[in-house]
Amino acid sequence: MHKLTDQEIAQSLLKDEKQICGMINTAILEAKSDNLRRDWQSCLQSSYQLQKRVFDAMNQKGWYSPAKADMQQLTQVQNQFQNNQMQ
Secondary structure, three states, X not given: OOOOOHHHXXXXXXXXXXXXXXHHHHHHHHOOOHHHHHHHHHHHHHHHXXXXXXXXXXXXXXXXXXXXXXXXXXXXXXXXXXXXXXX
16 A cells, blocks of 8 residues: 655645635635625635645745746736736
8 A cells, every 4th residue: 555655745735725726716706695705715815825835835845846937928928917908
């Protein structure tokens, strides 16, 4: 039987938190009640905070290091965002 390493557990937790954030976001968008929407937003904020702690721990150990965007990529995303805002 395979025993999970700390890195595998952290990767699974990070993946799960990303999925949970997506599901909570959908719940926020579909909530009819303002009170329910606020409750879901609070849950989403908590999930973001947990995801950030896991990410920071993994990054510190060298288990997760996303590529850094270069200036061309940043400019492209900014332009795309601005174009979407104008539509």
